[in-house]
Amino acid sequence: MNKKTDVLVIGAGLSGMMAAARAAQSGKKVTLLTKGMGTLSLTSGCIDLWGYEVDNPKQPCGSPFAQIQKVVEQNPSHPYAKVYDVLKESLTFFQGICDKDGLTYRDNGGENWLLPTAVGTLRPTYLAPTSMAVKDLNKVKQIVVAGFDELKDFYPEVLVTNLKKSKLLRPDCELTVAHLKSGWKKLYATSLAHRLEQPEGQREVIRQLKPLIKPGAIVLFPPALGERRDIDVAGLISKGLGCPVYEVTNLPPALPGQRLQDLFLKYLKNQGVTVILSSTVTGAQVAGNRCSHVTAEGAGKTFTISAQTYILATGSFVGGGFDSKPGQIEETIFGLPINTGDGKWASGEFLSLKGHPFNRFGIDVNDRLQPVDGQSKVILENVLVTGANLAGSEFSIEKCGNGVALASGFKAGKLAGEVSR
Amino acid sequence: MTQKHDKHLILDNCIKCSICVANCPVVKVTDKYAGPKQNGPDLERFRLDEPRAVHPSIEYCSNCKTCDVVCPSGVNVSAMNCKAKGEYVALHGAPIRDQVLGRVELICKAAQIAPALVNWAANVKPFRAIGEATFGVAADMPFPRFASRTFLQQYKPKKINNPKGKVLYYPGCYVNYYTPQVGLALAEVFAHNGIEMVVDSFNCCGLPTVSNGLTEVAKGYARNNVAKLNSYIEKGYKIITTCPSCNLTLRQEYHELFDMDTVRINNETYDAFEYLLMLHEAGKLDTRLKALPQRFGYHQPCHLRSVGFGIPSLEILRLIPQLEVHNLEAGCCGLSGSYGFKKEKYPISQEIGQNVVQAIQEAGVTQNITECGMCQLQINHLSGLPIHHPIQLLAEAYGLPSYLPK
Numbered sequence: 001m002n003k004k005t006d007v008l009v010i011g012a013g014l015s016g017m018m019a020a021a022r023a024a025q026s027g028k029k030v031t032l033l034t035k036g037m038g039t040l041s042l043t044s045g046c047i048d049l050w051g052y053e054v055d056n057p058k059q060p061c062g063s064p065f066a067q068i069q070k071v072v073e074q075n076p077s078h079p080y081a082k083v084y085d086v087l088k089e090s091l092t093f094f095q096g097i098c099d100k101d102g103l104t105y106r107d108n109g110g111e112n113w114l115l116p117t118a119v120g121t122l123r124p125t126y127l128a129p130t131s132m133a134v135k136d137l138n139k140v141k142q143i144v145v146a147g148f149d150e151l152k153d154f155y156p157e158v159l160v161t162n163l164k165k166s167k168l169l170r171p172d173c174e175l176t177v178a179h180l181k182s183g184w185k186k187l188y189a190t191s192l193a194h195r196l197e198q199p200e201g202q203r204e205v206i207r208q209l210k211p212l213i214k215p216g217a218i219v220l221f222p223p224a225l226g227e228r229r230d231i232d233v234a235g236l237i238s239k240g241l242g243c244p245v246y247e248v249t250n251l252p253p254a255l256p257g258q259r260l261q262d263l264f265l266k267y268l269k270n271q272g273v274t275v276i277l278s279s280t281v282t283g284a285q286v287a288g289n290r291c292s293h294v295t296a297e298g299a300g301k302t303f304t305i306s307a308q309t310y311i312l313a314t315g316s317f318v319g320g321g322f323d324s325k326p327g328q329i330e331e332t333i334f335g336l337p338i339n340t341g342d343g344k345w346a347s348g349e350f351l352s353l354k355g356h357p358f359n360r361f362g363i364d365v366n367d368r369l370q371p372v373d374g375q376s377k378v379i380l381e382n383v384l385v386t387g388a389n390l391a392g393s394e395f396s397i398e399k400c401g402n403g404v405a406l407a408s409g410f411k412a413g414k415l416a417g418e419v420s421r
Numbered sequence: 422m423t424q425k426h427d428k429h430l431i432l433d434n435c436i437k438c439s440i441c442v443a444n445c446p447v448v449k450v451t452d453k454y455a456g457p458k459q460n461g462p463d464l465e466r467f468r469l470d471e472p473r474a475v476h477p478s479i480e481y482c483s484n485c486k487t488c489d490v491v492c493p494s495g496v497n498v499s500a501m502n503c504k505a506k507g508e509y510v511a512l513h514g515a516p517i518r519d520q521v522l523g524r525v526e527l528i529c530k531a532a533q534i535a536p537a538l539v540n541w542a543a544n545v546k547p548f549r550a551i552g553e554a555t556f557g558v559a560a561d562m563p564f565p566r567f568a569s570r571t572f573l574q575q576y577k578p579k580k581i582n583n584p585k586g587k588v589l590y591y592p593g594c595y596v597n598y599y600t601p602q603v604g605l606a607l608a609e610v611f612a613h614n615g616i617e618m619v620v621d622s623f624n625c626c627g628l629p630t631v632s633n634g635l636t637e638v639a640k641g642y643a644r645n646n647v648a649k650l651n652s653y654i655e656k657g658y659k660i661i662t663t664c665p666s667c668n669l670t671l672r673q674e675y676h677e678l679f680d681m682d683t684v685r686i687n688n689e690t691y692d693a694f695e696y697l698l699m700l701h702e703a704g705k706l707d708t709r710l711k712a713l714p715q716r717f718g719y720h721q722p723c724h725l726r727s728v729g730f731g732i733p734s735l736e737i738l739r740l741i742p743q744l745e746v747h748n749l750e751a752g753c754c755g756l757s758g759s760y761g762f763k764k765e766k767y768p769i770s771q772e773i774g775q776n777v778v779q780a781i782q783e784a785g786v787t788q789n790i791t792e793c794g795m796c797q798l799q800i801n802h803l804s805g806l807p808i809h810h811p812i813q814l815l816a817e818a819y820g821l822p823s824y825l826p827k
Contacts, residue, residue: 001695001698001699001702001730002702003702003731004702035493035495036440036490036491036492036493036494036495037440037444037490037491037492037493038493039438039440039493041440041443041444042438042439042440042443150452184452185452186452187452188442188443188448188449188456189443190442190443190445190448190449191448191449191450191451191452193449194449194450227449228779230779252438252439252440252443253439253440253442253443258443265750266750269748269750274731274736275731276729276730276731277490277491277726277729278489278490278726278727278728278729279729279730279731280495280729297729298728298729298730299669299672299673299687299727299728299729299730301672301687301688301728301730303730318436318493319493320493320494320495
């Protein structure tokens with residue numbers, strides 16, 4: 001069977017969903033195909049653009065835009081250099097989609113936020129959902145960290161011990177550990193979230209926390225304050241306690257990333273995007289420098305999809321877009337060449353602040369996100385590459401993964417929308 | 422096409438990202454289930470050496486297969502869980518209730534002696550209370566109603582001159598015994614489009630049997646079904662299903678669970694709307710459809726999602742003028758076949774289903790459609806609203822008998 005569409009987006013991560021949303025806005029018939037749920041649900045739920053100063057990688061940066069501008073000037077092969085023209089526009093587009101569905105993403109007046117993590121470090125990030133955007137951390141008189149005894153992967157003592165070391169807090173800021181009991185044998189982030197959506201669950205938490213709260217306090221929770229967007233769990237608990245409450249970023253599974261994923265998938269379907277889950281693109285038919293169709297396999301049965309434009313948002317190694325064997329690496333659908341720099345894969349030091357070369361591996365593209373070969377010649381003119389598939393960034397050190405995904409997805413969707421029928 | 426990959430390799434593909442746990446509908450609402458990752462790939466590693474490495478909480482897996490769908494690494498988590506459940510039952514036995522509920526085929530055949538009497542008895546409250554106290558069958562979950570005559574008894578093949586295609590319809594237990602109108606509407610649609618349709622008697626696909634851990638019984642069904650389906654395929658028939666769970670089981674589960682060769686069956690088996698979509702793409706589908714100025718909510722069954730080719734029924738229904746179908750997008754309905762009929766699982770099943778209730782309210786729809794019979798039952802129970810199979814709407818739009826209540 002062959003399915004026809006205007007734009008085929010392969011992959012349901014942040015860049016794929018942005019591409020689908022933007023292409024749909026241009027009136028294109030869009031199909032989004034993904035083999036798994038997309039790893040956006042495993043992310044923090046915050047949007048990072050750039051974390052630390054280019055010249056001093058230990059120093060969190062104020063304005064990420066100033067750093068990105070520097071990167072674009074110094075390093076034209078960085079993915080930001082290909083999408084810088086649409087970066088701000090893509091952020092506005094993203095915030096608009098989230099806002100419309102009641103999940104407001106807040107910026108910090110052009111500067112990065114410094115938000116507490118589950119291990120008590122401060123994370124520089126550009127956009128945070130209201131439930132995570134801790135205001136004026138430096139003025140807070142008491143921070144109560146609420147953990148649940150039955151929940152794995154969140155230890156309030158660790159958070160408190162490390163956060164105490166931060167010079168950002170008032171010297172007299174009091175840090176309090178609260179061990180809450182849920183009455184369940186064990187909790188996952190999702191079951192805790194579900195429980196906190198029930199009035200009984202909220203009462204239980206408020207009753208246990210209230211005696212610990214002093215004037216000027218805030219409460220930090222694991223990122224599990226509800227899953228549904230129609231119940232404002234953070235707001236309800238905050239009202240009950242009479243002080244602000246926030247979620248901190250934590251290991252997956254966590255709800256903020258999941259809420260974002262859920263919101264986007266619903267948004268896309270409401271825009272008429274056809275979403276095919278649990279299906280893997282296994283190969284492509286190429287004629288000259290154009291792709292004519294791709295082959296997809298769901299539950300072992302194959303079908304083909306033909307489109308005007310194909311957006312490759314398969315997410316390098318983690319998403320399964322690249323496959324690697326010792327000394328060998330390939331892009332799995334089109335067999336596009338992968339720029340591996342000087343061929344060195346790893347730095348000697350595991351936690352090196354220079355990062356690891358394999359993180360920079362990826363597909364070289366031109367300003368229109370078309371894949372190009374070593375001589376800058378376009379390989380496939382109707383294939384656009386986005387997100388982690390792009391060569392030249394070290395997302396784990398630079399904290400640019402979300403920003404590159406947003407802007408490249410947006411740009412690919414916009415370009416796909418301009419293709420005439 | 423390729424059959425699923427080497428099972429050890431699949432196990433090694435698990436990177437412990439927990440996305441299956443994060444999306445598991447059961448984990449969300451109860452602490453009785455250790456989760457798909459723990460029961461699946463985590464313990465599977467031990468089971469390679471020691472098949473008895475099974476956790477008792479495995480009985481709380483509802484086999485909705487959401488874990489398979491969301492996994493970005495292609496790990497067949499649910500197959501590991503199904504095998505583990507079978508291993509658990511082989512070691513510890515299954516309660517009589519599960520042995521009966523798992524053998525849907527036997528229940529249905531027995532009920533055929535007097536369907537009206539069974540329907541009456543199934544709704545007598547004191548009987549249900551005794552059933553719950555004695556056997557653990559939830560008194561509040563309504564049983565589906567047996568049709569007075571099965572689909573196979575009612576169906577009369579139509580002679581098609583120069584057919585555009587020939588198909589064997591595998592109705593599955595639900596359509597055959599409970600909702601024959603679905604199969605009858607399908608027969609009308611196929612005949613109208615010049616497709617020759619034949620039927621035969623088959624075993625239950627075995628999915629309810631697998632879900633209750635009765636692996637050996639299911640394997641017997643599978644062997645019979647595979648042999649018979651292959652004999653039709655050899656004669657040039659395509660296999661058509663209207664039940665997503667039967668479809669998934671024939672195409673994928675026999676291979677994954679029992680290592681059977683189902684390459685040909687997989688290639689030649691189609692969901693009814695998948696087949697119609699194929700006709701449409703070939704320009705062979707009659708698209709002269711009358712307007713249906715109505716609004717429906719659509720629920721995608723988990724097992725249709727799991728098959729991985731999108732929602733073909735919505736693509737076909739889009740051809741009907743003025744018909745508005747709102748995709749509810751609410752995830753699992755919670756019933757999962759016999760799961761929600763069990764006393765201890767009924768509250769879990771109802772809690773999971775609240776997402777569907779909420780989506781129906783938000784959408785403001787007063788009638789719904791879905792392909793799966795069990796989803797139909799649950800959504801009707803949760804919402805009190807009428808619900809049908811999408812093929813009935815298509816028959817209606819053709820002006821054919823649709824067997825929709827007037």
